[in-house]
Amino acid sequence: MGCVIWTGEELLDIQTFYLNATQRLLYIKMSPDFSSGGEKRDRTGKILGWSIGATVTLLLTVILFCFWKRRQKQAKADAATPIVSQVGLICEMVLPTKKRNLSGEDQIEELELPLMEFEAVVTATDQFSDSNKVGKGGFGVVYKGRLVDGKEIAVKRLSEMSTQGTNEFMTEVRLVAKLQHINLVKLLGCCVYNGEKILIYEYLENGSLDCHLFDKTRSCLLNWQTRFDIINGIARGLLYLHQDSRFRIIHRDLKASNVLLDKDMTPKISDFGMARIFGRDETEANTRKVVGT
Structure with a gap:
């Protein structure tokens, strides 16, 4: 048995062994101070590995989030495609189209139906407030609005829950935009x-x-001459739709709530969501379901 001691950073033999010392077992006891360097290296390696792993995970999360947002936008665009695809006519009426005259200059055709910005509509109706609500139907709510120039408008916001909302929108834009009476x-x-x-x-x-016919107070204000003028006006509007307009149009939902009155009590037929165009040579047509009034 013997004891051999090394000190310092380098292992230097300060004791001489006998020739047969190589046949003996050697037990080594390391000082904690001596082994701390290896532990520090291991700890540094672990921290570096964790940092790299966290960075990779963060990058993957950001990439996946961006991909998800892109898919969401694409889904919304795809959902809006059926509306846009049906509106070849809307695009002709709403979007400004360029035409080239004989002099070669580009000109913008006057829009028959302007496309209003959503922010302008929100501002005009005061964020679609209930105080501006003037009517409600099966396809949505009607709000009173005021544009920046002071002009008053009626804003019909079609309900997203209505299955016929898109069809009504398409029909009204297609028909009413080009009807003048x-x-x-x-x-x-x-x-x-x-x-x-x-x-x-x-x-x-x-x-x-x-609102005038079925309200006791307002109905008293409708004398026979006013009632006759309203009936005459509705009849003239129907005659225009059936005979004098460029399209033969059947309203199919004509009722008192769909006749509006201006400040002079002039009647105006509204709500063409269920209207249908007939050919000039058509006298009858079949529908797949009962609609309208």
Whole structure:
């Protein structure tokens, strides 16, 4: 048995062994101070590994989040595609188209139906506040609005829950935009934004005819001459739709609530969501379901 001691950083033999010392077993006891360097290296390696792993995980998370957001935007765009694809006619009426005249200069055609910005509609209706709500139907809510120039408008916001909302929007834009008659409500513009489908009409001060007919106070104000003038106006509007307009149009939902009155009590037919175009040579047609009034 013997004891051999090394000190310092280098292992220097300070004791001489006998020749047969190589046949002996050697037990080594390391000082804690001597082994701390290896532990520090191991700890540094672990910290470095954790840092690299966290960085890679963070990068993958960011990439996956960006990919998910992109898919969400694509899904919204795909959802809006059916509306846009059906509106070859809307694009012709709403979006400005360029034409080149004989002099070679580009000109912008005057829009028949302006496309209004969604922010402008929100501002005009005071964030679609209930205080500006003037009517409600099966396809959405109608709000009173005021543009920046002071002009009053009626904003029809089609409900997203309605299965017929898109069809109504398409029909009204297709028909009313090009119909001009004193006894038809005037469509001023439309707005399509992120699932929202909005129609902007002229605002009629006296509301709908049913509010006058079925209200005891207001009905007293409708003398026979006023009633006769309203009936005449509705008849003239229907005659225009059936015979004098460029399209033969059957309203299919004519009722007191769909007749609006301006400040002079002039009647104007509104709500063409269920209307149908007939050919000039058509006298009848079949529908797949019962609709309208």
